[in-house]
Each structure stands twice: as structure tokens, then as C-alpha cells.
């Protein structure tokens with residue numbers, strides 16, 4: 001009984017010289033500063049992605065900012081500045097101390113995984129061409145901060161290197177992703193693979209016996225039938241009258257939750273698209289109140305991949321993908337640049353939760369009629385770690401029947 005997600009991302013770095021990272025004073029910035037900044041990065045990125053199409057969206061901002069923060073440890077000059085600014089992390093920097101941001105990520109990672117009930121694994125692997133010299137300092141840093149595995153492969157052996165990367169991804173995703181990469185460019189020198197795997201079980205599972213086909217209004221003209229789950233219980237929810245959305249928190253066992261943002265029936269979701277910010281998220285979280293609610297939520301499954309090298313330049317991350325890339329902290333070899341960043345995320349939302357948790361359902365107040373929360377039109381969702389307010393996944397569902 002559980003809801004499963006996994007996500008993974010890899011980046012091919014066709015890489016190159018460098019400065020040393022200096023040790024600095026202990027920072028006065030905290031994990032909350034990091035998660036707040038990361039949330040605005042997520043929203044910016046989300047808007048760029050939604051600018052490309054009207055489809056379902058699903059990605060992990062945490063995964064992306066972690067992998068790019070790791071990359072920034074090998075980047076210098078404008079290349080590095082652009083990455084940090086694009087990730088909205090530049091204001092957390094302190095002159096002469098390059099360790100602060102990776103340290104915050106490390107702290108956040110510990111914070112999220114300290115509660116073993118939440119299965120959340122993130123791991124990063126570096127595949128380096130066998131003739132290619134990566135700076136020791138870079139290797140030490142990404143091992144130290146991100147626990148990254150460093151593997152040497154011979155990219156001239158197309159089949160062997162492909163198998164090595166796919167095997168790594170398979171292992172890191174508990175065999176969920178079998179063929180992540182189907183071909184590798186012969187000129188590849190370095191590949192960065194980041195996987196994130198999260199397995200959540202609803203604290204208040206849905207009863208599969210109550211799941212029924214029902215209507216979902218994609219828009220005025222397109223109505224589809226979807227399996228709609230049902231549960232009546234006490235749920236934390238709120239109504240943002242200004243933005244005209246209803247917000248519902250569906251907790252997972254182990255410290256994370258899904259926040260569903262449902263625009264009112266007369267509101268076009270694209271108007272809401274523009275308004276989701278970190279400040280607003282925190283406002284919603286504060287405003288949540290527990291009430292008796294009848295929840296109807298489509299059961300859905302979707303997998304999305306994004307070629308991030310096409311999207312990140314619109315957030316100002318440009319140099320790293322071109323001839324101006326300065327990755328001299330990663331390797332002294334000239335001409336190194338990132339050629340591809342593939343980000344893939346998959347989510348499956350169904351009835352499952354834990355039996356034990358289901359038993360905790362609390363007394364329902366007599367006389368109060370339940371309000372309905374019917375998710376039968378396009379909606380947004382955020383999956384976040386609650387005690388740190390860290391945004392792990394973000395999505396938009398326009399058509400729940402599309403994988």
C-alpha cells in the first residue's frame with residue numbers, strides 16, 4: 001500500500017581548468033533559506049516548462065538544483081555565477097566561501113532522510129572517460145558533499161559505456177528505470193547521473209472499493225472518464241479567495257505531504273500558473289485548517305522527461321552549454337561543456353497507504369456536513385518535506401489519463 005515516485009536525471013558533460021575552493025567561516029544562512037530560494041527556482045522553472053506546452057508537467061526541482069550545485073563546484077567565473085543565479089542561490093553565497101551552498105544541501109539531505117519512515121534516496125554518479133583527468137579536488141568535493149560515485153568508463157566502447165550507465169540507474173532506482181539512456185554521443189567525456197527515488201504511503205489511504213469511474217473536465221469541450229478515488233475524513237485544507245484556488249494537504253507517512261492546488265471551476269489554470277510562489281506556498285501552509293471533507297482525486301500515473309539544456313538557458317544558465325563554458329574546476333582539459341541534461345520523473349498516485357496509519361482516523365464531528373473537494377479538472381500539486389518545507393516534486397495534471 002503505497003504511492004511511488006521516482007525520478008532521475010542525467011547530464012552529459014563534454015568537459016575542461018580551475019581555482020581552489022576556499023574554506024570559509026561558518027555560514028549564517030540556514031536550510032530554510034535554501035528551501036525558500038529553491039522553491040522560487042522551482043516556480044520559475046515550472047513557468048518556463050509550462051510556456052512550452054499545455055500538457056502534464058512533473059519534475060523534481062530539488063534534484064535539479066542538487067545536480068547543478070554539484071556541477072557549480074567545478075565551474076568558474078561567469079559559468080558558475082550563472083548557475084547559482086539561475087538556481088536562485090546566488091544570494092546565499094559568501095565571498096571566499098564556496099562550501100556554504102553544498103553544505104546546506106548536505107544538511108538538507110540529512111534532514112530529509114533522518115526520518116527513516118520516508119524513503120527518499122538521492123544519489124549522484126559521475127561517469128568519466130577513461131582517458132579523462134578530473135581534478136581530485138572536484139572528486140573529493142562531490143564525494144564529500146553529495147556522496148557521488150565516480151566511475152571510469154571507456155566511451156569509445158559505445159555498448160559497454162551504455163550498459164554501465166543504465167546498470168547504475170537501474171540499481172539506483174530499484175530496477176524502476178531499466179533503459180534510461182538509449183545511446184551515448186561518441187564525443188562524451190563525462191556524464192553526470194542523478195537519481196532521486198521517493199516512496200510514500202498515504203497516511204490516510206483511499207479504499208479501492210470506493211474508486212469509481214467519473215468525469216474529469218480537461219476543459220469545456222474535453223471531458224474524459226477517469227478512475228476517481230474517494231475518501232471521507234478530516235483533512236487539512238484552505239481556500240485562497242484572492243487567487244481563487246482551494247488547497248488540500250494529503251500527508252504521507254514519514255514527514256512529507258502532497259499539496260493539491262485546485263483552481264475554482266470558473267478559473268483558468270493558466271492564470272494560477274503565474275501566481276504560484278514560495279511566499280504563497282508558505283501562506284497556504286499556515287492557513288491550512290482541519291475539516292471534515294469528502295475528497296475525490298483521480299488515480300493517475302505519469303512520466304515526464306525534459307531536455308533541460310533547452311530550458312535552463314531561459315533562466316540565464318547559458319555558458320555551461322557552450323564554448324564559453326568554464327569548467328576548469330572539474331578538469332583542466334580545454335573545451336569542456338555540458339551537452340545534454342535529461343531530467344526524467346515518474347509518479348504514480350493510487351489508493352495505497354499503510355494499514356496502521358489508516359487506523360488513526362479521528363472522530364468526525366457530529367452534525368457537520370462534509371464539504372466536498374472534487375479534483376475533476378486541471379490541478380497542481382507539490383510534494384514537500386514538511387519540517388523543512390523543502391519542495392521535492394512539482395507537477396501539473398491537465399489530463400490524468402495521459403502517461
Ligand SMILES: *[C@@H]1O[C@H](CO)[C@@H](O)[C@H](O)[C@H]1NC(C)=O
Pocket residue numbers: 028029033
Ligand atoms: C549573514 O551575515 C551577513 C554579515 O553579518 C549579513 O550581511 C547577511 O545579511 C546575513 N545573511 C543572512 C541570510 O542572514
Ligand SMILES: *[C@@H]1O[C@H](CO)[C@@H](O)[C@H](O)[C@H]1NC(C)=O
Pocket residue numbers: 017019076077078325326328
Ligand atoms: C575560468 O575562470 C577563472 C576564474 O574566473 C579564470 O581565471 C580562467 O582564466 C577561466 N578559464 C577559462 C578557460 O575561461
Ligand SMILES: *[C@@H]1O[C@H](CO)[C@@H](O)[C@H](O)[C@H]1NC(C)=O
Pocket residue numbers: 031032107110111114387388
Ligand atoms: C531539520 O529541520 C527542522 C526544521 O528546520 C529542524 O527543526 C531540525 O532540527 C532539522 N534537523 C536536522 C537534523 O537538521
Ligand SMILES: *[C@@H]1O[C@H](CO)[C@@H](O)[C@H](O)[C@H]1NC(C)=O
Pocket residue numbers: 207208209
Ligand atoms: C472491499 O470489498 C471486498 C468485497 O466486498 C471486501 O472483502 C474488502 O474487505 C473491501 N476492502 C476494504 C478495504 O474495505
